[in-house]
Amino acid sequence: MKRVILLSALLLSGVVSQVAEAAAWRTCDGKKIKWSGNSATVRASNVSFASGSSYTSALQTVISRVNDNPSKFNFSLVTGDTSIGKNNGQNETWFTNDSGSLDGAPAVAFSWTHCYWLFGWHYGIDEVDVVFNNNVSYTSTNNKTSLWPYGGGSRPFRTTAVHEFGHAMGLLHENRYYNIMGQDWDHIHANGSTARAYLGEDAANGAVILYGTTSGNMEDVALTHHKYLGTSGEYSTHTPTRLYNSSGGNLSSFFSGGERVHRVNKGQTVQLELTAENNGKSFQSPKIRYYISTNNIISTADQNIGTGSLNLTRNVPYTFKRTLTIPSSLNSGQNYWIGAVIDYDNAISESTGSNNATYIPIRVN
Amino acid sequence: MKKTTALAAAVIMSITGTSVMASQGKVNTQELLTKSDLVFQGKVINVDYKDSTDGIPHTFVTYSVEDMIAGEATEKQVTLRFMGGQQKRGAVIRYLHVSDMPDFEEGDSDILFVRKNNSNICPLVKCSQGRYRDANGIITNDHGQPLLLGEKNEYSLSRELMADQLGLEKRSTGLGRAVSTESGEARSALSEKGSIMDTAGFVADLKQQARAMKAKGMMKATMFKSADIKASFSAPVFRAVAPKDAAPIGKSMPTALKSSGSDFDRREEQMVKENGGDPVIQ
Numbered sequence: 001m002k003r004v005i006l007l008s009a010l011l012l013s014g015v016v017s018q019v020a021e022a023a024a025w026r027t028c029d030g031k032k033i034k035w036s037g038n039s040a041t042v043r044a045s046n047v048s049f050a051s052g053s054s055y056t057s058a059l060q061t062v063i064s065r066v067n068d069n070p071s072k073f074n075f076s077l078v079t080g081d082t083s084i085g086k087n088n089g090q091n092e093t094w095f096t097n098d099s100g101s102l103d104g105a106p107a108v109a110f111s112w113t114h115c116y117w118l119f120g121w122h123y124g125i126d127e128v129d130v131v132f133n134n135n136v137s138y139t140s141t142n143n144k145t146s147l148w149p150y151g152g153g154s155r156p157f158r159t160t161a162v163h164e165f166g167h168a169m170g171l172l173h174e175n176r177y178y179n180i181m182g183q184d185w186d187h188i189h190a191n192g193s194t195a196r197a198y199l200g201e202d203a204a205n206g207a208v209i210l211y212g213t214t215s216g217n218m219e220d221v222a223l224t225h226h227k228y229l230g231t232s233g234e235y236s237t238h239t240p241t242r243l244y245n246s247s248g249g250n251l252s253s254f255f256s257g258g259e260r261v262h263r264v265n266k267g268q269t270v271q272l273e274l275t276a277e278n279n280g281k282s283f284q285s286p287k288i289r290y291y292i293s294t295n296n297i298i299s300t301a302d303q304n305i306g307t308g309s310l311n312l313t314r315n316v317p318y319t320f321k322r323t324l325t326i327p328s329s330l331n332s333g334q335n336y337w338i339g340a341v342i343d344y345d346n347a348i349s350e351s352t353g354s355n356n357a358t359y360i361p362i363r364v365n
Numbered sequence: 366m367k368k369t370t371a372l373a374a375a376v377i378m379s380i381t382g383t384s385v386m387a388s389q390g391k392v393n394t395q396e397l398l399t400k401s402d403l404v405f406q407g408k409v410i411n412v413d414y415k416d417s418t419d420g421i422p423h424t425f426v427t428y429s430v431e432d433m434i435a436g437e438a439t440e441k442q443v444t445l446r447f448m449g450g451q452q453k454r455g456a457v458i459r460y461l462h463v464s465d466m467p468d469f470e471e472g473d474s475d476i477l478f479v480r481k482n483n484s485n486i487c488p489l490v491k492c493s494q495g496r497y498r499d500a501n502g503i504i505t506n507d508h509g510q511p512l513l514l515g516e517k518n519e520y521s522l523s524r525e526l527m528a529d530q531l532g533l534e535k536r537s538t539g540l541g542r543a544v545s546t547e548s549g550e551a552r553s554a555l556s557e558k559g560s561i562m563d564t565a566g567f568v569a570d571l572k573q574q575a576r577a578m579k580a581k582g583m584m585k586a587t588m589f590k591s592a593d594i595k596a597s598f599s600a601p602v603f604r605a606v607a608p609k610d611a612a613p614i615g616k617s618m619p620t621a622l623k624s625s626g627s628d629f630d631r632r633e634e635q636m637v638k639e640n641g642g643d644p645v646i647q
Contacts, residue, residue, distance in 0.1 A: 026462065047605040055608050084605050086421060087461075094605040101601035103485045105492065109464040110449075116458040126459065131603050140610055144621075151619035157608075167464050175508065176524055191644060192637065193621065230391075231522045233494030234465060234508060258619035293633075295624035299644040301633050335622050341644045354642025361622050 023181065023206025024172040028115035028123035034170040034210045036124045038072040042168070043081035045094035048132075051079065055157065058140040059093070062161040065198050066169070068351055070218040070281035070314070071207035073169060084129075087112060091168065092129050099135040106136045107160050109167035128168040132160070142194045144258075149186045149226075149240075150195065151258015158197035159184040166199065171206045173234035177316040178227055178275060179203055182236025189224045191339075191357045192297040198222070198355060201277035201317050208314070219280035221312060222355035223288075223342045227275045227319040241273040241319065243338065243360050248321070254363075261335065261361040266328045271321040272338055274358060278312035280351070285311050286343040290324055298339035298357040303327065310342075330364045338362050392512065392520035395583075398575055400490045403436035403443070403479040403589040406499070406568055410442070412469050413594055414450040421600035422461045424450035425592055426469045428477070432568055435575035436479075438589045445479065446592035448486035448600060465492040467507045474499040476568065483592050486601065499564040512567065513559025521559055 026033040042063065049056040056079055067074040084092045102108060112127040132138070139146050139154035146152040163184035174181040179202035189196040199207075201222075229239040243262040245251055246269040251262045264270060278284050287309045291302035306324050322340075330336060339359035343350065350356075398404060407428035416422050427444040449463040466487050478495035482488040489495030493507040504512045511523045578584050624630055636646050 045605040047607060050607065054610060086600075086603075094603075095608045096603040097606050098601050098603050100484065101486050101603075103481060103487070103492075105465065105487075108486070111462040111464070112459060113462060114457065114459045116456060118456045122457075132608070134606050134608055138608060138610070140608070145619055164464070173465065175510075191642070192634070196642075231506075231510065231524065233491060233506065256620075257622040259622065261622060294627060295630040295633065296622070297630075297634055297637055297644070299633055299637050299646050301629075301636070301646045335624065337624075344645055346645055352642075353640075353645060357644035 023179075023202055023209065024174055025170050025206065025210060026113065026172065028113075029117075029121045031121065031123055032170070032210055033113050033115065033123055034125060035073065038211055039074055039076060040091055040125075040128075040168070041076045041078055042130075042165070043078045043084075043090050043092045045084045045092065046080045046082050048095040049079055049093070054140040058142075058158050059161060062158050062165065062197065065158075065162055065196075066165045068218075068220065069199050069204040069207045069279065070214055071204070071211040072214050073207055073211040075165065075168070086110060086129055087127065089127060091127055093131070093164075095132045095134040097134050099133050102131075102133045105133060106138075106155065107132045107164050109164045111167060111170075125170055130161070130164040130168060132157070132164075142196065144190055144193055144195045147185070147188070147195055149188055150190070151255070155185050156188065156195065156197060159188055162197050162199055163187075166203050166206075169207055170210050171203055174202060174206075175231045175234055175236040176228075177202050177236060178238050178319070179236060179317070181206075182234075183232060183238060186226055186238040188226065189222065189355045189358065191354075191359060192295075196355060199279065201279050201314060204279045205314050205316070213281055217281070217349060218351055219282060219284065219348050220278075220351045220355070221284050221286045221342050221348060222277045222279060223340055223358045224275045224277065224317075224355070225339075225358045225360055227273070228317075241275060241360065243362065244271040244273065244321065245269075246271065246323065256361070259361050261363050263365055264326045264362050265365050266326060266330055266332070268326045269323060270326060270338075271323050272340070272360065273319065273321045274340060274360075275317050275319045276310050276312060276342060277317045278314045280314065280348075283311070283313050284343075284348060285309055286348060287345055288322075288340050288342050289344040290322060290338070290340045292327060292330065293337040293339065293359065294334075296337050296359055296361070298337060298341060298359045300341055300344050305338075326362075326364070332364050334364055336362050336364060392522060394520060394571060394574060395578065397478045397490050397495060398435060398571065398578055399583055399585070401435060401478040401480055401495070402482070402585060402587040403438055404434040404477065404571065404575065405430045405436075405438070405443070405479075406432040406434065406476045406564075407443070407474075409469055409471050409473040409475070412471055414452065415594050416452060417600040418597050419600055421448065422450040422452040422459075423448055423598075423600070424469065425594045428475070434476070434568060434571045435579075435584060436587065436589055438591070440591060442591075443479075443589065444592040444594065445477075445482055445488050446598075447488065463487070467493050467496050476504070476564075476571070479589065483590060483598075497567070502563055502565070504562050504564045504567045512562040514562050515559045520562070523559070523561070 138157040144150040290306035293302040337359040411427040478490040
């Protein structure tokens, strides 16, 4: 009985002392294992990432998205590598057909590090190779309807690559928050017909913890229609955010175009759920406007149905609900999209504004 | 069986008067059993490292088998071979870390779902997802998140990371794991509750499931082969190939939800595009 009581006390303290912990990394004598400098070069295989190919273009975008974080660290990309290999002193990336050994893993990051004491501690990352499994149904496109999270038949290469280069930066898996170092393919942003892979707040925060804050300007706030769902091993799983009735209950819905469409009445009070992220350097209090749109692009040109603001410290994503009223002027039987634009007044000088809006489809009864 | 084992967990919970928040990711033990060549409970008695013939470090983890849950092994000790590990050159110690690969230490008490030992870079079902740890009678995943039993007898993982509290983080230099102490405003809407699962109950339930699945012909009849650290071996080459772009595949592409198709919509789309995707249209 004593053992049980002790365990119980430990477990309880674990629950109570829970704080918003973020990214994870390896340590050596308590010190963070990371690159010794603030940059690393990735070399892409000329076989897997041929000049002018869609995958080469996608990889270039991925490196740019990983670099779009407020830390001092960034990758540079060199294409046309003719001699890829493990432990050759170069960071390389390629596709392989050796799916037997990978046993279904979509990609693997092989990280070479050192950690030893020789008249002082020596530690750091030496080399990281990222290998993609060619037997996974990847696509290089960002066309939403091709992608798993939007009902398509392909895994988004870009999200998986962002995840793997998160490892290359020194980050480990994280399964307690909506984040790219969990399940990657449903950590994605969309406004319109294309989807956007990105590093996200949790990993951006991890990059800062490892490498410190950039001296340059890097601010970015974002809205996405995905949120944390649960845990699958070391990975977080994610799910689309929802529209709820005034008491927080589920609205009736159906699926179309790979997305859930919520049924609403004219004049109905609803709760719109979205996830806000601060991917930038500083605390932000962005203003938000909520809109009804006649297409899946939310912009400030759409019908404004509400305003608000958020206080966003860079740590972990913030999933929230906002009560709104469906306008009585909408047409019955027509599809609309309800959504929001964060920093609609352009008060923040952001690295990108392309992630500032997102939507949830609705149909008016 | 599950109800019996849940009773022990319920005792724990009744003492503290609380239950633990579960994540909504379910643990599919049937899938783990189906994909396994061998499932056992055991204790790590040795961790050793050896390079492949092409110089890639591998870790050989030897378990003393305490309870065989499913499958067949001829020895009471089994050795698993993982790609990655330590490489010593004089005083210099390097490590190869393979993403998703668990870290092992002598004395670890685990339940393992073993698959394709000696050929996979990670010989566990779904790699780290094929390892559960016995933390003083509480069953957790590789991370130290307790396994919970829900009201409908389904397994899920706690969202709470309790590795420190359960004494699972005793890693030596170079293989540690850290988390930020940054605090913030994470607000979860999850409200699902579960009872913490005890190790003995989990093992008993797995055995019962394995027996039932074997009777239905759902278990593989594969003879497990232990890894031999004395034998030479080579690491996978992972030759570079051109990617197969799976998209677009017409039949698997859903039809987009119909918008109004108005002139306004077209103008808005054009303006946002010209604005680099920024939705703030001046």
